[in-house]
Amino acid sequence: MAKKIKAAIIGPGNIGMDLMFKLMKSEYIELEMVVGIIPESEGLALARENGYKTSHEGIKAILGNKEIKIVFDATGAKPHLMHAPLLKEDGKIAIDLTPAAVGPYVVPPVNLGEHIDSPNINMVTCGGQATVPIVAAINEVADVEYAEIVATISSRSAGPGTRQNIDEFTQTTARALEVIGGAEKGKAIIILNPAEPPIIMRDTVYTKVKNPDEKAIRDAVEKMVAKVQEYVPGYRSKVPPIVDGDKVTTMLEVEGAGDYLPKYSGNLDIMTAAAKAVGERIAKKLLEETAKEVV
Amino acid sequence: MKKYIRIVDTTLRDGMHAVSHQFTPDDMAEIAEGLDRAGIDTIEIGHGDGLGGSSYQYGFAAASDEEYLKTVSRVLKNAKLDILLLPGIGTMKELELAAKYDAKVARIATHVTEADIGEQHIKLAKELGMEAIGFLMMVHMVPPEKVAEQAKLFESYGADRVYITDSAGAMTPKDVVARIKAVKEAVSIPVGYHAHNNLSLAMANTLVAVEAGADMVDATCKGLGAGAGNTQTEVLVAVLDKLGYSTGVDLYKIMDVADDIVAPKMKRPQVIDKNSLSIGYAGVYGSFLLHALRGAEKFNVDARDILVECGRRKTVGGQEDMIIDVAYELSQKRRAKLANC
Numbered sequence: 001m002a003k004k005i006k007a008a009i010i011g012p013g014n015i016g017m018d019l020m021f022k023l024m025k026s027e028y029i030e031l032e033m034v035v036g037i038i039p040e041s042e043g044l045a046l047a048r049e050n051g052y053k054t055s056h057e058g059i060k061a062i063l064g065n066k067e068i069k070i071v072f073d074a075t076g077a078k079p080h081l082m083h084a085p086l087l088k089e090d091g092k093i094a095i096d097l098t099p100a101a102v103g104p105y106v107v108p109p110v111n112l113g114e115h116i117d118s119p120n121i122n123m124v125t126c127g128g129q130a131t132v133p134i135v136a137a138i139n140e141v142a143d144v145e146y147a148e149i150v151a152t153i154s155s156r157s158a159g160p161g162t163r164q165n166i167d168e169f170t171q172t173t174a175r176a177l178e179v180i181g182g183a184e185k186g187k188a189i190i191i192l193n194p195a196e197p198p199i200i201m202r203d204t205v206y207t208k209v210k211n212p213d214e215k216a217i218r219d220a221v222e223k224m225v226a227k228v229q230e231y232v233p234g235y236r237s238k239v240p241p242i243v244d245g246d247k248v249t250t251m252l253e254v255e256g257a258g259d260y261l262p263k264y265s266g267n268l269d270i271m272t273a274a275a276k277a278v279g280e281r282i283a284k285k286l287l288e289e290t291a292k293e294v295v
Numbered sequence: 296m297k298k299y300i301r302i303v304d305t306t307l308r309d310g311m312h313a314v315s316h317q318f319t320p321d322d323m324a325e326i327a328e329g330l331d332r333a334g335i336d337t338i339e340i341g342h343g344d345g346l347g348g349s350s351y352q353y354g355f356a357a358a359s360d361e362e363y364l365k366t367v368s369r370v371l372k373n374a375k376l377d378i379l380l381l382p383g384i385g386t387m388k389e390l391e392l393a394a395k396y397d398a399k400v401a402r403i404a405t406h407v408t409e410a411d412i413g414e415q416h417i418k419l420a421k422e423l424g425m426e427a428i429g430f431l432m433m434v435h436m437v438p439p440e441k442v443a444e445q446a447k448l449f450e451s452y453g454a455d456r457v458y459i460t461d462s463a464g465a466m467t468p469k470d471v472v473a474r475i476k477a478v479k480e481a482v483s484i485p486v487g488y489h490a491h492n493n494l495s496l497a498m499a500n501t502l503v504a505v506e507a508g509a510d511m512v513d514a515t516c517k518g519l520g521a522g523a524g525n526t527q528t529e530v531l532v533a534v535l536d537k538l539g540y541s542t543g544v545d546l547y548k549i550m551d552v553a554d555d556i557v558a559p560k561m562k563r564p565q566v567i568d569k570n571s572l573s574i575g576y577a578g579v580y581g582s583f584l585l586h587a588l589r590g591a592e593k594f595n596v597d598a599r600d601i602l603v604e605c606g607r608r609k610t611v612g613g614q615e616d617m618i619i620d621v622a623y624e625l626s627q628k629r630r631a632k633l634a635n636c
Contacts, residue, residue, distance in 0.1 A: 148351050150616050155409060166412045167386040189352055190383040194408040195609035204616035206351035239623050247351065251620055 004030035005283035011074035012036040012043025019272040021259035028283035109227040126267035127151035128176040135181030137224035141216040142209035147183035154198030157265035201254040201266035231277040297541040301511040305339040310519035312343035316356040320366035329552035339377040347385030364396035375399040394423040404430035410448040417452040429454040435465040439477035464491025465578035475507040487511035493575025497526040516553035522581030523571035577606030590622035
């Protein structure tokens with residue numbers, strides 16, 4: 001099999017840097033380059049220190065480089081809307097960590113298989129990554145009519161992008177609960193908590209189900225938690241599903257791996273971990289295809 | 296001339312907490328009509344947690360935001376219709392809906408340290424031609440300078456006014472004065488104050504806030520509201536009158552609304568009991584009260600233990616799910632203890 005698939009990161013902010021540290025350990029992806037638009041960016045300096053090529057010319061530095069097959073975009077919704085067509089034209093697969101939603105929403109343990117060939121994949125939101133798997137698992141065995149999630153994150157882990165576009169979080173997450181989670185109707189709430197030391201991300205998932213079989217629900221949730229733990233080790237069920245009539249309440253906690261960002265910011269960790277999981281599946285597929293061609 | 300104090304009656308919003316958000320649109324219309332007739336300047340309506348609040352997390356309301364807005368806007372003649380919106384719960388879509396039904400005032404509520412999540416909503420309210428108010432909640436959790444810093448943020452977004460809100464009813468008069476003064480010094484827009492009565496200080500705190508320069512204050516008929524409730528509208532009208540302020544409210548008429556229309560619709564007496572007192576003492580968001588009582592019953596633990604633990608964990612407004620978490624943990628701990636015996 002060929003060595004590894006080359007990739008680049010656009011956006012050397014918190015998310016981009018955490019992803020960089022995660023990709024260092026990848027079996028299938030070789031991070032080639034990190035690009036930004038500010039020459040004196042701390043992130044770019046950190047990328048250079050770690051031996052990666054960098055550029056402050058943004059996406060221009062990546063376009064035309066045929067070796068780079070996968071590009072992670074950790075900028076913002078507006079820049080990604082510009083980047084998406086350029087990357088597509090250049091034959092690169094885009095993994096979008098912004099709320100732009102150019103491509104289909106993907107939550108790895110639920111629907112990655114369906115979209116593995118898509119040229120652009122959107123990672124939804126942190127709340128979506130944490131809660132959609134649970135809703136999908138419950139839906140599978142109990143048929144979810146309504147799903148409502150409450151994500152509580154530490155104020156410190158919410159950057160200016162999240163803050164200025166908080167409606168995007170609630171609307172995108174709610175939609176993902178419906179489209180991928182399978183709920184007939186979804187609702188999302190986000191709360192920022194400024195407590196010091198910062199709190200770990202917490203998520204509460206409420207569902208209204210048609211078939212409240214407690215044992216089946218508990219088993220399905222337990223299995224799904226284990227699946228998410230494969231790529232987010234700090235993901236855990238805090239209170240196992242409480243079934244109360246047709247209402248099911250599940251509580252989760254997401255502790256980050258502490259690769260670059262502190263452990264409390266599990267909300268950022270689950271985004272970068274999911275993006276890495278998607279990137280690796282795609283890279284693996286590309287490697288297998290190349291291997292076949294050689295034969 | 297007497298100094299005018301603008302009263303916002305929030306019986307139909309904060310009071311919704313006390314009736315588990317079960318006022319019907321007709322109940323609201325009947326009360327709102329009475330408040331309007333009595334001369335109340337501004338009437339806030341909606342789910343207790345604001346637009347979009349109807350949920351498992353906070354309780355489902357008896358009707359949708361749209362049904363409430365539609366029904367109440369029809370009966371108002373002079374009073375301004377006001378809504379509350381907590382970014383993260385409600386969105387700009389709901390704000391547009393409120394504007395469609397002629398809401399004139401939008402209060403954008405954030406935790407006291409998170410004003411920046413309300414920037415877009417303040418700006419949209421202004422674009423929609425509404426009076427935009429930045430509503431800082433749980434102000435007891437931070438020192439006055441921090442409150443002032445966040446008030447300035449709201450002012451920079453174009454807010455017409457900023458509110459100092461004691462959501463936990465945890466402040467003493469000294470705390471209130473320090474925060475009102477700090478904010479008055481920091482901003483050039485007017486300042487409002489919202490009290491809760493968990494420590495039996497709602498009226499006293501409202502008065503010291505007015506003395507310190509707040510010219511808009513919140514109240515509810517019969518004191519109906521989260522926790523031990525709010526400053527009581529009809530009493531406030533009487534007290535402000537005795538102190539030489541004008542409110543534009545007819546005392547007898549507002550007394551009649553409170554006793555004849557609101558009181559018969561109450562589900563439980565609005566009093567300070569051991570649980571609401573614990574909220575004020577522990578500094579926990581007032582609307583946790585009924586959720587804590589339900590959690591206590593379900594998991595067979597003391598509601599006060601839940602509330603105090605929520606305070607220790609520095610929960611903020613909106614974190615009602617923490618109550619289940621805490622109640623569950625307390626019940627597990629107790630079970631472990633029993634097992635050890």
